[in-house]
Amino acid sequence: xxxxGSGQSPRGPRPPNRLGRxxxxxxxxxxxxxxxxxxxxxxxxxxxxxxxxxxxLSVGYSSCHWCHVMEEECFRCPAIGRILSDHFxxxxxxxxxxxxxxxxxxxxxxxxxxxxxxxxxxWLTPSLQPxxxxxxxxxxxxxxxxxxxxxxxxxLEQWKHNRTSLLENAxxxxxxxxxxxKMAAGARGEPPPAEEVSDHCFRQLADAxxxxxxxxxxxxKFPSPVNITFLLSYWAQRRGLSEGSQALHMALHTLxxxxxxxxxxxxxxxxxxxxxxxxxxxxxxxxxxxxxxQLAVVYAKAFQVSGDQFFADVAQGILLYxxxxxxxxxxxxxxxxxxxxxxxxxSSQRKEGAFYVWSAAEIQRxxxxxxxxxxxxxxLGQIIGHHYGVKEAGNVSPTQDLNGELQxxxxxxxxxxxxxxxxxxxxAVEPLQALLATGQKCLFEVRSQRPRPRLDTKMLAAWNGxxxxxxxxxxxxxxxxxxxxRAINGAxxxxxxxxxxxxxxxxxxxxxxxxxxxxxxxxxxWGFPEDYACVIQALLDVYEASGDIAWLEWxxxxxxxQDRLFWDPQSGGYFxxxxxxxxxxxxxxxxxxxxxxxxNSVSASNLLRLVGFSDxxxxxxxxxxxxxxxxxxxxxxxxxLPEMVRVLAAYQQSLKQVVICGDPRAQDTQALLRTVHxxxxxxxVLIQANSKSSGFLFRQLPFLTSLSQWEGEATxxxxxxxxxxxxxxxxxxxxxxxxx
Numbered sequence: 009x010x011x012x013g014s015g016q017s018p019r020g021p022r023p024p025n026r027l028g029r030x031x032x033x034x035x036x037x038x039x040x041x042x043x044x045x046x047x048x049x050x051x052x053x054x055x056x057x058x059x060x061x062x063x064x065l066s067v068g069y070s071s072c073h074w075c076h077v078m079e080e081e082c083f084r085c086p087a088i089g090r091i092l093s094d095h096f097x098x099x100x101x102x103x104x105x106x107x108x109x110x111x112x113x114x115x116x117x118x119x120x121x122x123x124x125x126x127x128x129x130x131w132l133t134p135s136l137q138p139x140x141x142x143x144x145x146x147x148x149x150x151x152x153x154x155x156x157x158x159x160x161x162x163x164l165e166q167w168k169h170n171r172t173s174l175l176e177n178a179x180x181x182x183x184x185x186x187x188x189x190k191m192a193a194g195a196r197g198e199p200p201p202a203e204e205v206s207d208h209c210f211r212q213l214a215d216a217x218x219x220x221x222x223x224x225x226x227x228x229k230f231p232s233p234v235n236i237t238f239l240l241s242y243w244a245q246r247r248g249l250s251e252g253s254q255a256l257h258m259a260l261h262t263l264x265x266x267x268x269x270x271x272x273x274x275x276x277x278x279x280x281x282x283x284x285x286x287x288x289x290x291x292x293x294x295x296x297x298x299x300x301x302q303l304a305v306v307y308a309k310a311f312q313v314s315g316d317q318f319f320a321d322v323a324q325g326i327l328l329y330x331x332x333x334x335x336x337x338x339x340x341x342x343x344x345x346x347x348x349x350x351x352x353x354x355s356s357q358r359k360e361g362a363f364y365v366w367s368a369a370e371i372q373r374x375x376x377x378x379x380x381x382x383x384x385x386x387x388l389g390q391i392i393g394h395h396y397g398v399k400e401a402g403n404v405s406p407t408q409d410l411n412g413e414l415q416x417x418x419x420x421x422x423x424x425x426x427x428x429x430x431x432x433x434x435x436a437v438e439p440l441q442a443l444l445a446t447g448q449k450c451l452f453e454v455r456s457q458r459p460r461p462r463l464d465t466k467m468l469a470a471w472n473g474x475x476x477x478x479x480x481x482x483x484x485x486x487x488x489x490x491x492x493x494r495a496i497n498g499a500x501x502x503x504x505x506x507x508x509x510x511x512x513x514x515x516x517x518x519x520x521x522x523x524x525x526x527x528x529x530x531x532x533x534w535g536f537p538e539d540y541a542c543v544i545q546a547l548l549d550v551y552e553a554s555g556d557i558a559w560l561e562w563x564x565x566x567x568x569x570q571d572r573l574f575w576d577p578q579s580g581g582y583f584x585x586x587x588x589x590x591x592x593x594x595x596x597x598x599x600x601x602x603x604x605x606x607x608n609s610v611s612a613s614n615l616l617r618l619v620g621f622s623d624x625x626x627x628x629x630x631x632x633x634x635x636x637x638x639x640x641x642x643x644x645x646x647x648x649l650p651e652m653v654r655v656l657a658a659y660q661q662s663l664k665q666v667v668i669c670g671d672p673r674a675q676d677t678q679a680l681l682r683t684v685h686x687x688x689x690x691x692x693v694l695i696q697a698n699s700k701s702s703g704f705l706f707r708q709l710p711f712l713t714s715l716s717q718w719e720g721e722a723t724x725x726x727x728x729x730x731x732x733x734x735x736x737x738x739x740x741x742x743x744x745x746x747x748x
Contacts, residue, residue, distance in 0.1 A: 069102060281296050379433075394432060469517065669722065695712075
């Protein structure tokens with residue numbers, strides 16, 4: 009007999025469905041499903057219209073734990089599989105591959121069900137209008153819920169007997185949602201007042217702040233880098249004021265608590281996606297590239313602000329993990345690692361977190377080495393167990409382990425500071441750090457022999473952009489050229505594999521195929537606005553870190569392309585998908601900074617920075633129009649858009665254009681550059697003017713002709729409010745000017 013979930017029938021291998029022709033690792037996982045899945049596309053749409061069938065749309069992603077649960081419980085059930093295959097046109101979408109589809113139907117689900125998430129389940133008319141939606145459904149009815157099978161049968165009954173009413177209802181829902189989305193921004197003629205909006209955003213964050221554990225709100229909790237970035241910028245604008253001090257405390261305390269928690273992988277580094285509990289102890293174990301890129305930036309900035317080496321070490325740990333486990337030889341970055349994995353090589357059933365958790369007995373067995381000369385025996389395992397909160401019965405509460413997969417297991421969490429653990433065992437801090445490093449190395453080697461979680465080898469333009477920014481900004485702040493070079497390699501990958509030279513457009517994704525070669529989609533998926541926004545941001549960061557003018561030139565070209573394809577000339581701002589797409593019933597604009605910053609928030613920042621690099625007045629006007637387009641949202645609920653609030657404040661302040669003139673290889677030039685990178689200034693751009701870049705920069709920024717120090721001693725100038733500082737050659741003096 010076939011093993012559970014093997015994709016085979018008792019009579020032999022099941023032929024692959026249409027997903028077997030796809031490139032997405034998530035879709036390929038379902039190629040032997042009992043359900044006759046279609047990918048999103050014309051074949052499915054034509055079948056639904058020709059046979060007049062309801063479309064069942066299921067949206068998920070490869071590292072989603074509950075997507076795997078619903079697949080196991082519902083889509084591998086023969087009865088449910090027959091209903092879906094015989095009576096519906098079933099479409100499976102990888103949300104990371106098609107964020108446009110995901111966002112449109114998620115907007116419907118969130119509006120009609122007061123919730124959202126993945127797996128997302130939506131029922132559509134043959135014309136692709138939604139009429140029913142939700143997230144995870146168990147297979148059968150329970151005391152407090154309706155099962156997926158019952159929902160399918162009820163939809164079929166309604167489609168058979170009340171089709172006209174259902175179609176009319178779908179049309180009304182679509183029109184109402186479109187009208188609501190158009191009204192949501194509440195555009196006005198000019199951007200709202202930055203100080204009022206910033207203070208409101210800060211108060212909203214302060215009201216939701218968790219004083220004990222850091223972060224915002226209750227479980228589940230996300231690190232939310234956009235909140236941290238806003239708070240650091242708010243502090244920089246209000247230094248010396250109580251609100252500024254409070255903002256800095258909120259940011260740094262949150263980052264420390266997150267890094268101490270089980271959401272951080274203390275053995276292999278990097279971060280899991282989110283925590284299921286308030287104290288950051290028990291995560292859902294998927295690791296997402298987008299999280300690593302953003303967190304590398306905020307931890308590096310925390311070091312820049314505080315000088316605390318702890319934050320630098322965390323940032324370096326993230327980048328070590330990504331370089332080791334999420335990197336392709338081409339320079340690109342993979343999307344994610346799964347939450348689930350096999351407990352051992354002989355298992356046939358994956359469990360959540362199996363790769364990451366430990367029993368107390370296992371740690372004691374693996375780390376028996378005696379420590380010190382105390383009269384009572386003390387082992388390395390005892391020290392590791394104490395410091396990381398290991399318990400004999402396991403340290404995972406049943407409320408965080410609904411499926412019982414973590415019973416008796418421990419998620420390593422730094423329960424104590426180094427000082428407290430050292431005092432507990434009569435050690436000094438430095439020897440304790442060495443012992444912890446020894447234990448971590450041993451556990452890492454043992455863990456490396458376990459079955460690894462599945463790796464999603466899809467490479468996304470937007471997420472690669474976020475990760476390139478992580479390497480570029482952290483490398484510049486920490487003064488590590490190897491990290492900057494990794495960012496350059498990533499940008500080169502984007503140019504080679506995710507850019508179409510004929511049209512100048514970006515592609516959304518590429519994949520790892522046979523022999524580890526990079527492969528394109530069988531049908532090109534053109535880049536979405538978020539791809540342009542994140543790639544442009546990355547190119548600007550690489551330019552500031554490396555001084556290579558080619559990346560700045562490409563950024564300007566891509567911004568023009570993004571404007572042409574996605575800008576809304578009537579109301580301002582960028583659509584989240586192609587406004588000409590005939591298959592999406594809605595077209596709207598992102599107005600939420602969530603696990604990732606919204607397209608419009610990143611784009612607003614890019615437009616403002618590009619004005620500093622090019623004096624392109626049209627982009628300054630676009631930045632103003634974009635901020636005005638979201639004025640209603642910014643005034644009512646700025647906490648929904650903390651990154652855009654940050655940009656609004658920068659827009660209404662004076663932008664500092666820091667110009668460094670000199671041989672980029674010379675020590676005096678490097679000293680000035682290191683000074684600029686070491687100071688946290690949220691509203692500046694760094695321009696490296698030398699003989700190689702002067703032609704392009706002179707065309708973009710005519711004021712550079714007034715600066716004379718092109719040869720000889722390296723010199724810095726700060727151009728602000730249409731006035732230029734005196735020449736600065738001392739790093740100490742430059743630091744003072746930057747901190748004003």
